[in-house]
Structure formats: C-alpha cells, structure tokens
Amino acid sequence: MAIGPGQTSTTLTPGGTRRASLVLFGPAIAWTLLCAAGIGATMLDDDAWSAVDRSRSVAVGSARCQTCHPREHEAWFRSYHRTMTQAAGTQAAETQPIVLAPFAGEHLDALGFRAIMTGGPQRPHVRVERLQPEPGQDPLVLDADVELTVGSHRYQQYVARIDRGGGPGERWRLPVAWHVELSRWIHINGAFLTPEGAWGDEADYLRHLSRWNDNCIFCHNTEPVPGLDPQGQWNSEVAELGIGCEACHGPASAHVERHAWPLRRVLAGLAPHQDGSVAHPGRLSAGLSADVCGRCHGNRIAADLADVLAHGDGFLPGRPLSEVSRPILRDATLGDPPQRPFEARFWPDGTPRLSAYEYQALLSSPCHQDGAGLSCGDCHTMHGPEPSMQLWPEHDTSAVCGRCHEAATLSDAAAPGGHGRHGAIVGCEGCHLPRVTYGLLEGMMSHRPTRPRPQVLLDRDDQPDACTQCHVDRSRAWAAGALEAWRDGAPLPAPEPGEISRVALDLHGGDPIQRALAAAALTRSEAPADPRTRMAWLVDALEDDYPAVRWFGYRGLRRVARQSLPDDAPAASVLEALDVSNAMEDPGLRAMMVDQLRAILGPGPLAAQPELEQRLHERRDDRAIWIGE
Amino acid sequence: MTAARHLRLSLAIVALFLAMGVGLEAMLGLRVRAWFDDPLRRELLRLGHAHGALLGLVNVALGWAMERLSTPPPWATRIRLAALLGAVAVGLGFVGGGLWHAPTDPGPLVLLVPAGALLMVSSLVAVVLLPPRDAEPGPKS
Numbered sequence: 001m002a003i004g005p006g007q008t009s010t011t012l013t014p015g016g017t018r019r020a021s022l023v024l025f026g027p028a029i030a031w032t033l034l035c036a037a038g039i040g041a042t043m044l045d046d047d048a049w050s051a052v053d054r055s056r057s058v059a060v061g062s063a064r065c066q067t068c069h070p071r072e073h074e075a076w077f078r079s080y081h082r083t084m085t086q087a088a089g090t091q092a093a094e095t096q097p098i099v100l101a102p103f104a105g106e107h108l109d110a111l112g113f114r115a116i117m118t119g120g121p122q123r124p125h126v127r128v129e130r131l132q133p134e135p136g137q138d139p140l141v142l143d144a145d146v147e148l149t150v151g152s153h154r155y156q157q158y159v160a161r162i163d164r165g166g167g168p169g170e171r172w173r174l175p176v177a178w179h180v181e182l183s184r185w186i187h188i189n190g191a192f193l194t195p196e197g198a199w200g201d202e203a204d205y206l207r208h209l210s211r212w213n214d215n216c217i218f219c220h221n222t223e224p225v226p227g228l229d230p231q232g233q234w235n236s237e238v239a240e241l242g243i244g245c246e247a248c249h250g251p252a253s254a255h256v257e258r259h260a261w262p263l264r265r266v267l268a269g270l271a272p273h274q275d276g277s278v279a280h281p282g283r284l285s286a287g288l289s290a291d292v293c294g295r296c297h298g299n300r301i302a303a304d305l306a307d308v309l310a311h312g313d314g315f316l317p318g319r320p321l322s323e324v325s326r327p328i329l330r331d332a333t334l335g336d337p338p339q340r341p342f343e344a345r346f347w348p349d350g351t352p353r354l355s356a357y358e359y360q361a362l363l364s365s366p367c368h369q370d371g372a373g374l375s376c377g378d379c380h381t382m383h384g385p386e387p388s389m390q391l392w393p394e395h396d397t398s399a400v401c402g403r404c405h406e407a408a409t410l411s412d413a414a415a416p417g418g419h420g421r422h423g424a425i426v427g428c429e430g431c432h433l434p435r436v437t438y439g440l441l442e443g444m445m446s447h448r449p450t451r452p453r454p455q456v457l458l459d460r461d462d463q464p465d466a467c468t469q470c471h472v473d474r475s476r477a478w479a480a481g482a483l484e485a486w487r488d489g490a491p492l493p494a495p496e497p498g499e500i501s502r503v504a505l506d507l508h509g510g511d512p513i514q515r516a517l518a519a520a521a522l523t524r525s526e527a528p529a530d531p532r533t534r535m536a537w538l539v540d541a542l543e544d545d546y547p548a549v550r551w552f553g554y555r556g557l558r559r560v561a562r563q564s565l566p567d568d569a570p571a572a573s574v575l576e577a578l579d580v581s582n583a584m585e586d587p588g589l590r591a592m593m594v595d596q597l598r599a600i601l602g603p604g605p606l607a608a609q610p611e612l613e614q615r616l617h618e619r620r621d622d623r624a625i626w627i628g629e
Numbered sequence: 630m631t632a633a634r635h636l637r638l639s640l641a642i643v644a645l646f647l648a649m650g651v652g653l654e655a656m657l658g659l660r661v662r663a664w665f666d667d668p669l670r671r672e673l674l675r676l677g678h679a680h681g682a683l684l685g686l687v688n689v690a691l692g693w694a695m696e697r698l699s700t701p702p703p704w705a706t707r708i709r710l711a712a713l714l715g716a717v718a719v720g721l722g723f724v725g726g727g728l729w730h731a732p733t734d735p736g737p738l739v740l741l742v743p744a745g746a747l748l749m750v751s752s753l754v755a756v757v758l759l760p761p762r763d764a765e766p767g768p769k770s
Contacts, residue, residue, distance in 0.1 A: 020707050024707050025751070026751075027750075028711075028715075028744040028747040031744045039737065068733040069733060265731055267737060268731035268734065269730055269732065
C-alpha cells in the first residue's frame with residue numbers, strides 16, 4: 001500500500017478520500033460483490049438444483065463421504081455394517097481386529113474331519129483333512145488361504161478363493177466359523193437348520209460350503225456385481241467390501257460432483273430437500289425407506305435372475321424394490337407347475353420364522369399401512385451411538401407405538417400395571433413383538449407387531465405364542481386363562497395340576513425352529529422361572545439331532561449359569577462341565593458332558609412322563625429348513 | 630468517527646461477544662440439544678464468540694495505536710469504521726453461519742467472515758503504513 005504525502009494532512013482531498021475508502025473498504029466490497037454474483041449464479045444454475053439421473057452415478061466409496069459427513073461416517077465406522085465383509089490380513093492399526101479368530105494352530109473335529117486353522121490373523125489359513133481316510137484315499141479335503149471375513153458381530157465366517165469349476169475368481173465360504181460370544185470355533189452346519197449328517201461323509205461335511213459369488217456377495221457388500229459370464233466363470237466385483245454408505249444412499253458420484261462447488265454446499269440449507277443427487281432413507285416415504293433395508297433384510301426373488309448374476313440386482317435406493325424383485329412370502333411360488341417352497345420359513349399366520357425376513361414382517365403388519373405408516377427408521381438409526389441393534393438413542397418402543405396407540409385409550413389402561421398389567425418391566429415389544437424368529441444362532445424378536453392370542457392356538461402345536469415364550473414353565477391353557485382373567489380384572493389363575501409347559505413340549509416335539517426357540521426362551525434372563533429348572537431343561541437340547549438346537553442348549557446353559565453366579569454354587573459346576581473341548585462336535589464327549597450336567601442339575605421337564613416324551617419325539621418334525629443364506 | 634466513540638463501540642462489541650460466551654456456557658450446562666447435538670453449529674458459535682470478542686479487543690488496541698502513532702484523522706475516521714465493521718462482520722458471520730447452516734457446511738452468512746477479515750486486515754495495514762500526521766510539511770513541535 002502506498003500512501004502519498006498529500007494524504008497525511010488533517011483533511012483529505014476528494015481524490016484522497018476516495019483512495020482511502022478504496023484501500024480500506026475496496027477488498028471487502030469486491031469480495032461481497034463476488035459472493036453475491038456467485039450466489040446468484042448458483043441459485044439460477046439449473047444443474048445445481050434439478051433432479052439428476054442417479055442411475056448413471058457410480059459408487060465413490062465411504063471414505064469420500066467422511067470429508068463432509070464426519071459424524072455420520074464415524075457412526076458407520078463403528079457399525080457391524082462396515083465390518084460385514086473385510087479383506088483378511090489388511091489390519092489398520094487404529095481399528096478393531098479384522099480377523100477375530102486366533103488362527104494359531106487350533107483344530108476342530110466334526111463328522112470325521114479335522115479343520116486346522118493356522119497362519120495368525122495376518123495370513124489366516126484353513127486346512128481340512130479326513131480323520132480316518134480309506135486306504136488309498138487322499139486325506140486332504142481342503143487347503144486354502146482365507147481371503148475375506150464375513151461378519152463380526154455374532155460369528156465370523158471365512159471365505160477363500162477356490163476354483164471348483166467357476167474360474168479363478170470363484171470364492172467359497174469355508175466350513176468353519178468363529179463364534180464371537182463363545183470365543184471358539186464352530187462347524188458351519190451348526191448355524192443351519194439341517195440334521196447332523198453322516199460321519200465321514202464329505203458332502204455332509206461341506207454341505208454349507210456356500211459360493212460367495214452368488215450368495216454372500218449380495219447382502220454383505222456395496223454395489224455387488226457377481227459377474228457370471230456365459231462360460232460360467234465368475235468375475236465378481238464390489239464397489240466396497242461391507243455395507244458402505246452407498247448401500248443405503250445409492251451411488252454418489254453425482255452427489256459428490258454437485259457439491260464440489262462450495263457455494264452449492266453453503267446454499268444447500270435454503271432448500272434442504274431439493275437435492276435429489278443421492279437417496280436419504282430418512283426422508284423417503286415409509287414404504288420406500290423400508291425398501292432400502294428390505295434389499296438385504298428381506299429375502300427376495302429376482303425378476304431376472306440371469307441378469308442379476310451377471311450385472312447385480314439393479315436396485316437404486318429411493319426407487320421401489322418391487323421394480324427388480326418380489327419378496328419371498330409364505331405363499332410365494334416358483335417353477336412351472338408353481339410350487340410353494342417357502343412355507344417352512346413362515347409360521348402358519350404368515351409371520352416370518354427366520355431373520356433376514358424383517359422386511360416381510362413389516363409389510364405384513366397393519367402398522368406399516370401399505371407404505372404410509374411404521375417403517376424401519378422409526379426404531380432404528382444407522383448413525384446412532386450403539387452399533388448393536390442400531391436403535392435410536394433412548395429408544396422407547398412405547399413412544400413409537402404411542403404415536404398411533406395412545407396409552408390412555410388402550411384397554412385396561414387405568415388398571416394396576418397399566419395395559420397388559422406387567423408394569424414397566426415389559427414394554428410393548430415384550431407381548432407384541434415376541435421372540436419367535438430364528439437367525440444367526442439367536443432367538444430374535446419378530447418384526448411383525450401382533451396381538452398375543454394364546455386362546456386361538458390352544459389345540460395347535462405349530463406356532464408359539466408370546467405369553468409362554470416368556471412364562472416358560474406355563475402351559476398355553478394357563479396363558480389363555482390368564483389373558484381372560486386380565487380382561488375381566490380377575491386374579492391370575494393358578495397352574496393346573498400336571499400342567500406341562502408349552503416350551504417343554506416344543507423343545508421335544510417341535511420342528512427345528514420351535515426347538516431352537518424353546519431353548520432360546522429358557523435362556524432369557526427375564527423369564528419368570530427358576531434358573532436351576534431352566535438349566536435342567538436346557539440339557540435336553542444338548543441331545544437334539546440338530547447341531548443348531550444343541551448350540552442353543554449349550555450357549556443357553558452358559559448364559560443362565562453366568563446369570564446365576566455367584567448366588568448358585570452348582571452354576572460354577574455347570575460352567576466347568578461345559579468347558580470340554582470339542583464336546584459339541586463329538587457325540588461321545590457330548591454324552592459324557594450331558595451325564596455330568598444331569599448329575600448336577602437333575603432331570604429334564606418330561607423325565608417323569610417317558611411315554612409323553614416318546615410320543616413327542618415320534619411326532620417331531622425333523623425336516624431341514626433352508627435358511628436361504 | 631471520534632476516538633471516544635470508537636472505544637465505546639469496541640468495548641460494546643467485546644461485551645456483546647463475551648455475553649454470548651455466557652450463553653454458550655449455559656447451553657452447555659443445560660445440554661440444549663439444538664446446540665449440543667449439532668457439532669457444526671457448536672463450532673461456528675464458538676468461533677463467532679471467540680472472534681467477535683478478540684476482534685473487539687483488537688479494535689481497542691487499534692484505537693490506542695492510532696493515538697500513539699498519530700494516524701492522520703481523516704484516515705483514522707475511516708479506519709475506525711472499517712475495523713468496527715470488520716469485527717462485527719467476522720463475529721456475526723460465524724454466528725449467523727452456524728445458526729442457519731446447511732447440512733454439511735455453514736450457512737450463507739458465513740460469507741461475511743472473509744469480508745470482515747479483509748476490513749480488519751486493511752485497517753491494521755493502513756495504521757502500520759500511514760506516516761503520522763506530524764510527518765506533514767510544516768514546523769515540528
């Protein structure tokens with residue numbers, strides 16, 4: 001800046017005045033004019049505000065989203081969605097471990113085969129050998145480096161590149177998985193609802209050696225393209241391993257390009273809902289929002305399977321899911337002549353029995369109101385602080401239900417304990433979203449709000465009711481009587497002499513899902529029944545023919561025993577008895593474990609009625625239920 | 630603008646933005662969600678509070694410096710006005726940009742901040758470079 005001698009006088013000449021003002025105010029005025037011009041041009045620029053053809057967008061990856069959406073990115077980074085699929089051996093120092101299993105030389109024997117896990121978390125490797133090969137038979141069954149991990153919440157599965165006729169890009173899920181809660185290996189057959197299989201039968205051992213390229217790839221990655229070519233070779237690609245931002249928001253290249261201009265970002269608040277360059281599930285209608293989740297949380301039948309296997313499912317978040325597929329429902333048909341192969345996945349009233357059918361459960365609920373009412377986002381948020389279940393902070397089911405079902409208008413609202421008479425200890429979900437869903441070796445909450453009506457199931461064995469899933473030592477007749485007494489304001493009925501628990505009947509006479517859910521019900525800490533009794537009954541599940549049911553029994557015993565400590569000394573003995581290596585896979589070791597547990601806990605629920613137990617076992621529905629994972 | 634009025638207004642700016650700090654403390658203590666759960670708004674309001682108060686003090690220092698350096702009065706009048714406007718624009722630009730912000734970025738009022746910064750810088754540079762009024766031709770005291 002140059003100040004002339006003439007400007008130092010106590011008064012300025014007109015030229016000096018202008019120069020002083022120009023020097024002091026000129027830059028700010030120039031900036032202001034520039035901004036005004038930029039704002040005007042941006043607001044008038046049709047490209048900055050008009051809807052874009054999102055189908056032409058390509059995925060950019062979640063890391064790009066972090067710059068502008070750090071808080072959302074941080075929440076996503078903590079989520080199990082992010083870690084749904086990860087490349088093994090690419091551990092970043094600041095994150096949780098990718099490979100959760102030790103891979104330190106452990107082995108797992110099952111069905112006459114031994115899986116040996118080596119290489120550590122950096123170079124995990126699985127080798128499977130026959131324990132007793134026939135003369136001249138190659139003992140080696142499988143020998144592979146783990147390339148991908150799938151899951152990190154309940155159990156972690158491992159995927160390796162194995163060419164079994166599908167080319168070098170073919171990947172397969174391996175037959176062993178790491179159970180996170182138990183910190184131990186399980187054979188993957190145990191997570192599925194199929195019988196044990198024959199000892200030494202390779203096909204049975206590898207029954208769930210599932211191909212990643214046309215199974216896991218879809219719901220465990222972002223923008224998956226299986227890439228099946230006409231020669232039957234797999235050239236699979238994903239935009240991002242795991243469920244990244246663009247799995248729910250859609251490919252974001254148009255969004256990133258539009259918002260590269262700072263003034264467009266600054267002005268975005270003036271018209272927050274007029275972007276259209278990316279989907280925002282929270283601002284979609286209930287139906288379209290549920291469609292985003294239903295892409296993975298609702299098993300579907302593709303409109304054009306060949307196209308899906310070649311190019312991906314073609315779904316764009318924000319568009320109706322029905323454009324590319326139809327949900328699998330109880331009466332869905334396949335083939336010609338049409339068959340109904342999915343009935344076993346649903347209870348007789350159409351409520352899904354399996355997880356990954358939450359979408360169907362919501363659709364079949366009157367609360368969803370054909371896409372205008374309840375949706376996934378009413379209870380769940382993908383950007384909250386809690387990665388498990390991903391409920392809204394301070395989530396209160398009664399507040400969600402209360403939007404339509406005002407507490408004061410519910411039947412018996414003024415009675416002691418309020419509607420349902422359970423007081424605050426049982427929320428709406430306790431009775432209206434019962435735990436009648438099997439998934440990932442857990443008994444899960446139904447996502448279809450229903451009324452508990454044990455009275456209509458009195459003569460039926462094919463569906464559990466909400467009451468006895470919690471009152472595990474009671475019969476269905478007692479539940480129906482209790483519900484009637486509740487309506488009349490009368491005291492609850494006393495148990496009938498000789499009453500047999502509904503859960504005990506299901507544990508012995510139900511199909512595999514009923515048996516697993518019965519064991520899950522006995523495990524619940526809120527079940528109003530003596531923990532010793534529940535543990536004694538759970539031992540029966542250890543003798544089931546289905547490994548999945550046995551796992552429910554095993555884990556249930558551990559959980560109840562831990563809940564009982566330190567008040568119950570036998571609980572420690574139970575934990576000690578359960579701590580036998582490979583007992584769940586080896587029938588001989590398991591029989592010894594059961595004997596030991598019986599000695600500690602006493603007989604099961606039907607020990608005094610062997611004829612009934614026999615009848616139930618004969619009636620037992622031992623079908624295989626295909627989960628579809 | 631007289632030196633006295635500049636000083637009063639400068640102190641008023643300091644008082645205004647310090648008082649805003651009390652408000653921010655109260656929102657922190659009361660966990661006001663519109664502020665507490667909005668990191669961008671929180672950051673911009675803090676920036677507005679800090680910049681407004683500091684630039685008010687800079688104005689006080691500037692007024693003192695102009696007296697000490699005998700800045701020529703016609704320039705001084707405009708420098709005082711520019712510096713006051715600059716402090717207010719920076720402080721309110723941050724506050725306004727935070728109160729009415731876009732989903733990922735500050736609101737349009739944040740564009741006042743660079744304008745205010747330019748006014749402040751111009752004022753300070755002018756005070757640095759201007760020769761004192763004693764330097765004009767004539768007998769020295």
